[in-house]
Amino acid sequence: MTEQRPIAVLGGGSFGTAVANLLAENGHAVRQWMRDPEQAEAIRVHRENPRYLKGIKIHPAVEPVTDLLETLTACDLCFVALPSSALRSVLAPHAERLAGKLLVSLTKGIEAQTFKLMSEILEEIAPQARIGVLSGPNLAREVAEHALTATVVASEDEELCERVQAVLHGRTFRVYASSDRFGVELGGALKNVYAIIAGMAVALGMGENTKSMLITRALAEMTRFAVNQGANPMTFLGLAGVGDLIVTCSSPKSRNYQVGFALGQGLSLEDAVTRLGEVAEGVNTLKVLKAKAQEVGVYMPLVAGLHAILFEGRTLNQVIELLMRAEPKTDVDFISTSGFN
Numbered sequence: 001m002t003e004q005r006p007i008a009v010l011g012g013g014s015f016g017t018a019v020a021n022l023l024a025e026n027g028h029a030v031r032q033w034m035r036d037p038e039q040a041e042a043i044r045v046h047r048e049n050p051r052y053l054k055g056i057k058i059h060p061a062v063e064p065v066t067d068l069l070e071t072l073t074a075c076d077l078c079f080v081a082l083p084s085s086a087l088r089s090v091l092a093p094h095a096e097r098l099a100g101k102l103l104v105s106l107t108k109g110i111e112a113q114t115f116k117l118m119s120e121i122l123e124e125i126a127p128q129a130r131i132g133v134l135s136g137p138n139l140a141r142e143v144a145e146h147a148l149t150a151t152v153v154a155s156e157d158e159e160l161c162e163r164v165q166a167v168l169h170g171r172t173f174r175v176y177a178s179s180d181r182f183g184v185e186l187g188g189a190l191k192n193v194y195a196i197i198a199g200m201a202v203a204l205g206m207g208e209n210t211k212s213m214l215i216t217r218a219l220a221e222m223t224r225f226a227v228n229q230g231a232n233p234m235t236f237l238g239l240a241g242v243g244d245l246i247v248t249c250s251s252p253k254s255r256n257y258q259v260g261f262a263l264g265q266g267l268s269l270e271d272a273v274t275r276l277g278e279v280a281e282g283v284n285t286l287k288v289l290k291a292k293a294q295e296v297g298v299y300m301p302l303v304a305g306l307h308a309i310l311f312e313g314r315t316l317n318q319v320i321e322l323l324m325r326a327e328p329k330t331d332v333d334f335i336s337t338s339g340f341n
């Protein structure tokens, strides 16, 4: 069923663009809000995003716009694809316009000062809005190129999930629903950190055994943390947990992986981020996650190891030595101790 009113996508980057196209291909009128008028004009004229997803044609039903207030007034359903560092500052000034809207966060990050997930910020800014998240193994370019892809919409609001499924489900994009918003969103944010480590390992020529060990121990570590925070560990066995972890830790198309790869080649963190020129949420997530894990007493050796290399002046060899010599542990320890059986 076609939505009566246009659908908003907030953010002019790669994922916002990919999702705007999917919605338009499904017959919906889309307003894609971006802050840069030159970018909007370039899309209007050339039907291509000049900076992100080069070579992808933008559907005629996607209208690039720069007036946020007008966009929020015109649309009931809004997908938010802003970097985590910008989401609050962009939306807070328009809080009263958000009441009653369906707000779906596509952003995979954690706010630095508060440790809040993006949907928690939306909830705080707009307590009268209906909130959901969309997360899964969804590399923007592959979504835009119509690779067969699945994702998860998560919300306590079943009708919101159904509406998102209805507008986004398509020939190449399958949308599963979940009521575990917290678990789905946390999975999407945490996996970025491990993708940096995976990219680094590949640049250093480490083998397939290493890659498998990294991904599996990353899953154990992020699930252990999630359980401590009250999430359901079963969610981490789904698309938004292990699914997203696999794709982001395996693909050179992932920006977080690319940052790790550049670090493995010997670039400084600053140079690696500059060379990327796009958002790699894992760098900020690493900082806040390390502090939080320490505060709540959760054992996260991979997070601590990467943090030591990037921010505490340790060498990679020192960290590898520490990790490999750490006392032997149990393999799957995070479900049996959680209370979820």
Ligand SMILES: NC(=O)c1ccc[n+]([C@@H]2O[C@H](COP(=O)([O-])OP(=O)(O)OC[C@H]3O[C@@H](n4cnc5c(N)ncnc54)[C@H](O)[C@@H]3O)[C@@H](O)[C@H]2O)c1
Binding pocket: 011, 012, 013, 014, 015, 016, 017, 034, 035, 052, 081, 082, 083, 084, 086, 090, 106, 107, 108, 109, 138, 139, 140, 141, 277, 278, 279, 281
């Ligand atoms: N790219 C992907 O494959 C992908 C997939 C799923 C989820 N995500 C998530 O989507 C979010 C956005 O990522 P992206 O890939 O679209 O990023 P991107 O780097 O491609 O683009 C970021 C966009 O945000 C805009 N922006 C930055 N600061 C802003 C501000 N203060 N106000 C308004 N706009 C601002 C930039 O101009 C740019 O258009 C991230 O949290 C990311 O984790 C990305």
Ligand SMILES: O=P(O)(O)OC[C@H](O)CO
Binding pocket: 108, 136, 137, 138, 139, 140, 192, 195, 244, 247, 248, 253, 254, 255, 256, 257, 279, 280, 281
């Ligand atoms: O390019 P990344 O590393 O931000 O990852 C993109 C998506 O989150 C993959 O699902």
